[in-house]
Amino acid sequence: MKFSAKFEYALVALLYLKCEPDEMPVSGRTLSEKLNLPYRFLEQILSDLKKGGIIRSVRGKQGGYKLSVEPEHISIYDVYQVTEGKFEPWDCTHGESADGCGQSHNLCVINQFYTDFKTTFIDLLKSYTLDRLCNSAKNLKNLSAKVV
Amino acid sequence: MKFSAKFEYALVALLYLKCEPDEMPVSGRTLSEKLNLPYRFLEQILSDLKKGGIIRSVRGKQGGYKLSVEPEHISIYDVYQVTEGKFEPWDCTHGESADGCGQSHNLCVINQFYTDFKTTFIDLLKSYTLDRLCNSAKNLKNLSAKVV
DNA sequence: GATAATTCCGATAGAAACGATATGAATAAT
């Protein structure tokens, strides 16, 4: 039960993009350096975020990435899905017959809990937008610049 | 973001113990066979559950395991802690200076979300007791016997 | 047109976590 580094990096990168002025796209290299994240790994994540429609890219020299939608329309759940895939905390691999889980009903007893958990989790992640996070991160740039 | 097999096995085993008559302890071997779980692995889990005070054991021949407290006082969160350790979905390994997270404040911005998530998670898991689960699992024994 | 900075793509390596197995000692009922 951990969030992956991919997810974490994605959030941080998105926060950076949000707090950037809109004119110029930000390159992967810049993101990597400013946020101190591994460049090649970050590239993969940016690729995922693009595929997921969260950011858009500009190729070639002077290219880079920008948010493709308003920060208030990007939920943490969106980011989760893009980086960690469909949320499926439980492997009900114990037979999938007509009545749901043929072989071992004993496991599926726990489904009540499981379903509840899933709903709660998704609702919470949906309730956080990038904007909501970023409001307390106005000074992101200064801080990350300070690091180096 | 997955529950481990350990956690799943622990829950199923505890459900079995709960639904057993109290007189005799149930051996690890029996649990393993009835629930179709890998014996040695299950032993480890039972050991964890014992260390965590959730079950108690009787050594030697005719020995086995029993719940050490009433099922209504065993929460899923207890089981989670015992099998997966402290719930810490986020590695704030980005410098732990006096103000919490020295180097990269940008990461810690996400702490608002993180804290909220943690609280929600723990509350939900605490709200489910073994008893609550087991009420819908009265026929556990029959079902698992049917499987084989 | 050449150059440089960039996104994009696929392969793979390295590390860590997870699930499971193996060996055997200690304990206690029969």
Add this chain to the structure above:
DNA sequence: ATTATTCATATCGTTTCTATCGGAATTATC
């Protein structure tokens, strides 16, 4: 003494996660 059991520890194999690598395609700038 024998047998069934808990208990302790080590190790193995697989998968997943994190990260690296090489290079192709694209595009602004000189």
